Amino acid sequence: MTGIKDKVAVVAMGCTRFGERWDAGLKDLAVDAVDELLGQVPGVGLNDVGAYWFSTLDSGQSGMTLTNALGLQYRPVTRVENYCASGTEAFRNAVYAVAAGAVDSAMAVGIEKLKDSGFSGLMRNDPPADGTAAELSMTAPAAFSLLDPAYVARHGVSADDFRDAMTHVAWKNHANGALNPKAQYRSPVSKEKIASAPLVAGRLGVFDCSGVSDGAAAALIVPADRANAYTDRPMFVKALSVVAGSGRGVMDPDYDYTTFPEVVHAAAALYREAGITDPANELSLAEVHDCFTPTEIVLMEDLGFSARGRGWRDVLAGRYDRAGHLPVNIDGGLKSFGHPVGASGLRMLYEAWLQFRGEAGERQLEDPRLALTHNLGGRPGNCVSAMTIVGRGRG
């Protein structure tokens, strides 16, 4: 196996404003994201693109949802879904198609339109079943809230300290999103407000949970050695990794709800492919799946940024703040940017794209070279982890 490193590059990206987009339907979001992307590559039309991968959780079925929206003429379009990891999944498949030489270019488009349902929180779309599965009645906030007492019990941290760490994550991501014109929530939120918010599940309050939002994002991928024909600042793909769990954790007494084994496995494969041995020092930024604040803390450890059991301490010390050692979710994350499920993985890549091109405005880092994006679907004990590493240059 030779790996994906430096075989393909992203040469254009688009991303809509995320939020409660009562003003925009799925087609509008698709066109807006793709419009921005095409503006960066004049001379490329939608029907010049070799193939499309379209990710959405629940906002349409079949590649035809996208072909209809964009009026694509007899194009190959595949719809993919892997819960909240769908956006990265679309990107991954588009990358492999180009790397395999099956097509000269591919576009990944992720779209989600969650706010037409009228319901709070994420919906499920399960096949008919026998009514016994816990997931059918237990919401996502409840499932992830299990991380909190488990982490406190295992690592001997006080409940108050862990609450402070969760609060810091929400505060950090909202402060970052306040600098992002496309984020759903663009105001800083005080720690007092976060810590005293109405409870949703367990100790998670409304600010510990990412918002339900609409949005779309897109990426155009070409072979690495053709990238400069499209742009002078392409973004190179260094590694890709997806691991889908077997569901063992939920029924295994040895699983202690303080880690996502699927993430640990996916990260190992990812770093191996990218040739990274010291992620916290080699990465310039990381976009991770902060669906809930305890999730981000656990991810710092599962991704190897913090030692096991020290994630909470590193978070509180500001290690992952915008000005910290390794900025995590500098664009606001799911928390503040929003979480239109099918688009989130591509939104993460969009921030890396802006950072590498010097277009990140007030969020701009000085010399970013390598970025990690991480997308997580499912629940503790049974999840799918999809990750990428992208870089500013080759090598």
Add this chain to the structure above:
Amino acid sequence: MTNPRGARGGITGWGSYLPAYRLDRAAIAGGAGRGARVVASYDEDPTTMAVAALREMAAPGPDQFLLASCRPAYVDKTNATAVHAAMGWDPHCLSVDLGANQRSAAAALLAGHRTGGTVALADVTWGRPGSTDEAHGGDGAAVFSFGTEDVLAVVEATISLTEEFTDRWAVPGEYAQQWEERFGVGRYQDLIRRATAQLGAETPDRVVFASANPTLGRRGPGITGRLGTHLSPIGAAGTAGLGLALADALDQAGPGETLLVLSAADGCDALLLRTTDLIATHRRPLAVAAQLAAGRPVSYYWYLSWRGVIQPEPPRRPEPDRVSSPSAGRSVAWKFGLQGSRCEACGMLHLPPERVCKNCGAIDRMRPESVADRQGTVATFTVDRLAYSPSPPLIEAVVDLVDGGRLLVELADVAPEEIHVGLTVEFTFRKLFSTGSIHNYFWKVRPLR
């Protein structure tokens, strides 16, 4: 006065179940009442309460099972089959419901004695706000097994008198109604006199009595036992009234006592029992009195919501999906019997059951294993304030079982502040919700009683 099973047939076991909740009568509209009534939780019904009582009785599987309830969970479809499945009984058993009426309680006892097997008397009773059924009704279940070996109480004689008059009645889907109570009292007192005279019983040691007429049910039959008179301990409780009165009597009875069991409902039915020496050494189920003494309060608001009298504003969440009959039909052993699978290659217990082992990957090397009777401890838990529930919030726990295995399951009959990591819990059979008028039966856990 027939006794076709022979002089030695009778009751071989009994059990009872009272739900945990109590509604303070002072909280009911009007606020003048004293004491409290027993209230089934939103996730309980006659089917689930029958299962609870049967698990308490812990008798071997019968070849006949009769379920009697005035307010069965289903009509048209048999409810006893769900009880049968939850108990894991052999298919070679006639499990059926008797009619939805007060007299089916006595009918179940008589039929159980005459044709053997097990009977369950389970009911939920409520009425319009301000009604007698609301304030003085009760919810619960009692079960009895009958046979000719190891008999605890021999049925020495029985009598049944039938009379047609409309004292208490209900049309399906409507509240029960009651004629002026003194009319029924008079008719029933006459029937009781005639029945007991023909039965020829001397003063019994214990009298067990229930009536469809609420006044007579509270007053008693006019005959008292030397050692005690046992009326329904939870008020007008449908079929469960007679059952719980008899269970209460058996809870307290010693050997060689006579029990006169009287039911005044659309006639008068009577059984004369005599306890044997075996009752002294029989493993006693959890007593009715002990269950009645325990209990946790429920507000009038939530009681009204649970019984469907009021419909509170639901959260902005979709209703749960309707249970798929084919899917539930394939997983009856898991859904009703909590039967998982243990890999014979590596020993990992899978809850729910699987064909491919999630530990070693072996395919189709699983052995079925039911965990319904096991205890567990709470490994972690959460209170879900967003989820759909007939009585939010939902409380879920990760439970690790003795002998291995773990599952994510709802907690019942407990408040959030009472839960902690390490809490010991046991399984309880409940109704999670009803969608499309299909009841979703499954198991929850609750702290040990």
